[in-house]
Amino acid sequence: MMLNPLIHIQRYHCLIALLAIGCLGCEPTQQEAEALFTYGATTLAMTTVADSLDVPWEICAGPGGQLWVAEQSGKISRIDPETGIQQELLSLKDVYRQRTGGLLGMTLHPDMDASPYVFIAYVAKNAADQPVSRIVRYTYAGDTLAAPLEILEYAAWNGHYGARLVIAPDGMLMVATGDGAQHGNAQDVLVPHGKILRYRIDGSVPADNPIPGSPVWAWGLRNPQGLAYAADGQLYSSGHGDAIADEVNKIIKGGNYGWPVVEGFVDTDEERAVARDSIIQEPLRAWTPTIGPAGLALYESDILPEFRHSILLTTLKGNGLHVLKLDADGSRIMADTILFQQLFGRLRSICVTPDGDIYIGTSNRDWNPNGFAEARDDRIIRLSKATAQQLRKQKATPAAIANQSDVVSRGELLYTDYCASCHQGNGRGVEGVFPPLNQAGPVAAADADALIRLVLEGRGEMPAFHFLEDKELAIILSYVRKRFGPQASRVSRAEVAARRPAPASRQ
């Protein structure tokens, strides 16, 4: 990466001024941002801190403000985010990069002074020339990574490798693995595929895992590519669905997330039958059409208040950054806003550093044939709070495209407030008491007339909702038809208004 020579000159002038007058009023010089983006009341400065990388699959905040980067090609390096200077620490010799394989997730021990460990997940070939996934711990010493300790080696096939790693608040190593694209794996607790695994950092299995002697912590996952803790200690994961239902899940000990017998929410007869016999954890949110969710990070800093207590999720297919606003106890997603859509291409990795900056890594040189790698790809992009100087000098544009999925998010909130107490958040209702909304006649009907009348007028135990404004009803009913219809058309404000009784008949 080239440094702007101007910066040096400005720094030099600042130094002269500092020597001469103690730098009164001398602002610290700032590199001009590549672009400024507004998101709510926050203005973000965007800069490229490194370019010409080969899929930075993972970015971690390392000691001394350095970024640690794992590239899919097998290279692990340290990048100084101020200068862009990259120093290689290790180049894996045995990495097998084919389609989605290669060097994938990485995590650093949070106390690198006392425990200088780096954990990685990658695909290799074993002695019999078969693809395998490896979870390995390296020790960081003298600017290199040495003393590999293999924690796990398991069969790999042709895709769905996962894999993300994170150190838990209790010091354990958590690993998200893919199901290897083999149908039975995710529900089979005897294999490590399609799981969240939990190890001590020496690779041994803790005594308090749910299945004695097994690293398995949670199961039923298809291809998780995101894993991160919130400040309150809750673990979240993102994963790819098949044709439908990409997911973000809250991971609990012993949780079964359903794949392949349940996709997304429990909302078909087959899935309800499964859920009767075993407890299935439903996602916090599911996306159909799919978005290709990859890395996720929790934003807990006050530096960018708009992002506080949100899950930040990068998407491949979706080419964007989702901001998933959590409720106070982290068990519901209250809003979903997509930033930077189609701006940087496929987004794979994300890291929030202790100073509140956000780093995202592009994935435009991965195997995907629809990639559109540009000359500078792949890049690591920093999003930080714009300085006063940048705000004065540069124009900002909105980070979110107006009106995107706002209606759906609003709809979800209103549905939760007015309908979920009876029909349940997932629309399944309560057997024999409140009917399910999923595929219900008036919900899925081509014409929304019956649905609008029912909700305006009520029926039996179902209250009338004529007290809501036309706009609110239009948003709720559009949401209900989209989510539970799901091919049904939207409902407009005018359609609701037209079905209100005429003023005279109200008295």
Ligand code: HEC
């Ligand atoms: C207090 C509980 C309650 C609340 C709140 C409630 N409903 Fe209902 N809903 C019912 C009951 C009970 C029925 C069955 C009514 C009947 O046919 O006797 C019903 C029926 C329905 C049906 C018809 C289902 C079918 O199979 O035909 C739809 C659609 C519906 N409700 C939508 C909504 C929407 C949208 C909201 C929120 C604006 C809502 N309901 C809020 C209790 C409730």
